[in-house]
Amino acid sequence: MFKVYFEDFTVGVTETYGNYQVSRAEILEFAEKYDPQPFHLNDEAAAQSVFGKLCASGWHTCAMTMRMMVNHMAAQGFASSGSPGIDKIRWKRPVFPHDILHVQATVIEKSDMPNKKHLGLVKASYEVFNQDNSLVMSFIAPAMFLKRPVNES
């Protein structure tokens, strides 16, 4: 089932993936549930805000990005084991209805985990772009990956 283990990641390598079509209905649904601020729910309030137009919650952009990441991990057979956290999320531009998002991920660091010998940590830098190739969000995320089992090496 797994094809890509800790050993298979190389610092400096970039992958590009994803094609997330953002709908107005999904923006409203997420905002009603998790981030009901006026500029995520109401066109008039959004027009008067720093965003200028109704836009997605930044946390929604994170969630949509995670979906692209998980689809990619599943398609590639990544032996992913979760993440201890995320650094430096920056919402650079608003995400609007009908935007189409994609991800560019670059491996920036690899390290062993002293307390978990069967896992390794792969830190990557993520950039999320819209259909105009404008950067909408960036963050840095370490992720835990299984090391390749001895009988598969």
Next chain:
Amino acid sequence: MFKVYFEDFTVGVTETYGNYQVSRAEILEFAEKYDPQPFHLNDEAAAQSVFGKLCASGWHTCAMTMRMMVNHMAAQGFASSGSPGIDKIRWKRPVFPHDILHVQATVIEKSDMPNKKHLGLVKASYEVFNQDNSLVMSFIAPAMFLKRPVNES
């Protein structure tokens, strides 16, 4: 409508709020949509993972925390104008079905925004605890707040 402006925040002050009841159905719904990794969807896969039991996506914990933050902002009348990003998200413990979450937020820094004279930046440290008062997540977030209008001072 707004009662609490940039000027009203004081470095060092802590607020505690929220009472988010996490359901298994909501964990599954979020995970199916945004983070369909086996340990967020399937009890057996979760039992074999580092988490030990089916648990919420870390991004879902962020979203639930945001809902508590927005409820608090609305109840208090915060003149909130969004956030440029988030730093140092750390998922300390898994969030399980039936957990009840609350937030402890401490103001750690205030600053003017050179390009936006009507706004100020309030940086706060957030800690999210479960019903056992165990820390499940922490992060640091700067948020933009309107300055108090001159005619209201």
